[in-house]
Amino acid sequence: MRYLPLTRADRAAMLDTIGASSVDELYCDVPDGALLDAPVDLPSHLGEMQVERDMMALAAKNMGASSVPSFLGAGAYRHHVPATVDYVIQRGEFLTAYTPYQPEIAQGTLQYLFEFQTQVASITGMDVANASMWDGATSCAEAVLMACRATRRKKAVLSGGLHPHYREVTETYCQYSDTEVAGRDGHPEHQATVEELNDLIDDQTACVVVQYPDVFGRLQDHTQLAELCHAKGALLVVVFTEAVAFGAVKSPGSFGADIVCGEGQSIGNALNYGGPYVGLFATTQKLVRQMPGRLCGETVDQDGKRGFVLTLSTREQHIRREKATSNICTNSGLCSLAFTVHMSLLGEDGYRRLATLNHENACKAADAIDAVDGASVVNDSFFNEFTVKLSKPAAEVVEALVAKGILAGVPLSRLYPNRSDLDNYLLVAVTETNTDEDIAALASALKEALA
């Protein structure tokens, strides 16, 4: 078998050295009857050609978002990833390396992590960032847990603009601790005022969590909210799902956020049907020791040369065990490398221009959709995603457009199955990958479906 190099002769020689008569003898501790004497009931090995054929057959049963006009967002965004990114992450020295616990032979990984941390801190406008988490939703949960540790308080308020998956994951993570999570229901046409949120903050509130842009695509200045939180000793956590946004809008750090976290998939990573993605996590200098996840720091070696190492690891599970800041071990290495490479290619000019293009295309699409009878864009503000109110249930409209070969957007009913008041709303995302033809096709198909 092509991945298993031992020959019969090898095995015989090795058993001889060991002094055992068979491989089965090495399994002598397995209880009677539990050691199987034949392969399990699954197919036998296959050559590359056949495996490829089988997997391509599975792929052929799907409608890839890159093969049709596609306007899906809701926490994952289709962007163009330059060819260099995939080439770099497939280099064996990156692909097959381990966590950099032996820094002398892992300076490649460590240096890019240091660059990654700097890039994440820069785009979020914060002091420091970690070496990645699993995804935006788990980062949000970890941010709430961190806020509780840092303030020694037990309540978290989640605004209605937070992605429902992020809310669900945070509630799941906190359900067996004494942290009380107060999630609010949102609506695309109503937004909680700062005063309303302020009323929910008391001296037991560890943090308020808002999303920017929010799940319905709206943008809001959170400076005042940050001040109100701080006045009451609480932290402001700002979450995001679209990392490209900060190329066009003010950073969450500029509001005075204490923790900024979210999804980095948009930069360097394909859609991959939902995973693997990459959680970004940043905070202030003051809170750095409370931050979960791995951290890469600068130092020097014996010869005085600059180098990098994992640091502040005493916070982590392998040392603190039950008192760790988090149980996270493996994070999102290769996805964070993809992010770093893509950001390196973009640079200041590229990143800002990419964001501008996204917004301009979204404006174009919003106008085209507004012009369709039975469809109206409800947002006053948006970056590259907005909510559309339709005259028919959005899920039906989306299915009708699938038949025409268009992925029109995410019906809010998919995100909120128990909120029938949201059935007629559709979340539409537009990126630099959407052409004028795509937008025209969408508008015309919507017109037909809503007639």
Added chain:
Amino acid sequence: MNFTTHTGNRGLVLEEQLIFEQGQPGRTGVDLPEPKGTKSRLGGLDRDSDVGLPGLSEPQVVRHFTRLSQKNYGIDAGFFPLGSCTMKHNPRLNEKVARLPGLADLHPMQPESTVQGALELIDQCAHWLLVLTGMPAVSMSPAAGAQGELCGMMAIRAALDARGENRRRVLVPESAHGTNPATAAACGFTVDSIPATEDGRVDLAAFEAKLGDDVAGIMLTNPNTCGLFERDVRKIADLVHEAGGYFYCDGANFNAIVGRVRPADLGIDAMHINLHKTFSTPHGGGGPGSGPVVFSEALAPFAPIPYVVKKGDGFHLVETADEEDGMQPFGRLKGFHGQMGMFIRALTYMKSHGADGLRQASGDAVLNANYLLARLKDKLSVAFPGYCMHEALFDDGFLKDTGVSTLDLAKAIIDEGFHPMTMYFPLVVHGALLIEPTETETKESIDQFCDAILSLVAKAESGDAEFFKNAPYLTPRRRLDETAAARKPVLRWKPETA
């Protein structure tokens, strides 16, 4: 001949600055269309300051990351015997398939009718895991092993709550991986440590004495972190069940038994599987991983959302807790549906190996480890007697009076062209060295490693401790000052420090 070059480069070993130190304004690695200048609708929040990112052209970026990669050791370069990590070969077919159009470019929120192939793929991968473990149910969503543990323990907590029982004590062997107690604490449990016996296994009598009606269950790694099969595992399962608790199995070491032993036959209630260990998905310098969890009938109803079910002729993704009768999911663990990219790679690996190949893989893994053990046991101090499973454990007894520590030995191994073994884990053994060759190593490769280790041990015994204290000598960077890094952490580049 040793001399300093003008550039600081040494032949093929090239120095490389940070991207921030080589960027120039006006340089970019992408060509994007000119913006039209449309009036913005950003709610007055238009960015009014620079982000602070450096500009580099594509050639610079390629060169930068290529140079960085040359400072990394990987499985592709050589033997990587990290105990407990299963550093086996990462097949390239997996990478090719994961990038197929129709797989890589699927959005997680596409209508189900447009992703039936994806749902079928997840179902197939799940099926392989169910048959290999003998268990009736599986949750595919956890993002990595640690999250898989959380999944298993939360299901146990949910099951206990559903029974109206306030059991909060979880028994965890002293030798357990740090994620185990960290996970238990995150589920509101307290951790009670079980000691090991002289032969490296759970002390059954001590375990039995700790049982009570406040015990939620046990978290047991099997094969355990000392690389040994827990002989009493069935007895442990029976005892914990009799006491009303559950058996969580940490499946990090599944590679030793995959295709030869079904954990269901050992009495487990839940087990996480690290796809990035047993099923070859790449370690990527620290992830991404994937940690699906198999469940018994008792725990299956509590599995988190979302999950894939068969529906009519096709497949359906269940995304809400109240959708299916009889299911009481404990919640949601991450955004969307799971690490699809890793399912694709793992399924490709599973189909390539087949049931026969997987059986051969585990047997070869155990054979390789025992061969290594046999070759080294006369000179190194074996921690526990008898055969090992897929990894061999030594303590630092053999280095006594040499003045050389486990760490020093490991640093010298680096100069020999190998990644060191796992050190100082498990904690129950002093100065532990845990060596896992995996099944993808040739006998020649293991022999070369053993020869190098034996020569280093001889050197240590000859009294040359200084040599070891200053190793490694030949790497792009020598030993790094971790104390300074922790005392005055510098976690990012800043313009002022340039």
Added chain:
Amino acid sequence: MTKKFSQEHEWIELEDGVATVGITDYAQQSLGDIVYVELPEVGKKLTKDGDAAVVESVKAASDVYAPLDGEIVEVNEELDDNPALVNEAPESDGWFFRMTLTDESQLDELMDEAAYKDFVEGL
């Protein structure tokens, strides 16, 4: 007052009703280079053998326990910028915190310098 020592390698010295607490030279040697000390908040109430502080080296984080019942009145802020002080002067300038005692007689349960020296030699 003379210094007293606990089995967890803490020292305590009472003066004018306030006790200063730190870790012993033996402890700092075992831990290696100290990189960070997490000190309790002023006003925190301590119970004997309960958690009081955490001392971190590169590879380990160790709990420092309260040797007696009492309340924190002062912490050594020098340690924020200079945790190395614990290595350099563990039994003087590297002190961790000062506390008032609920019950001074608990001091009798601790070891004096000679007893602690014997204890360490037996380890």
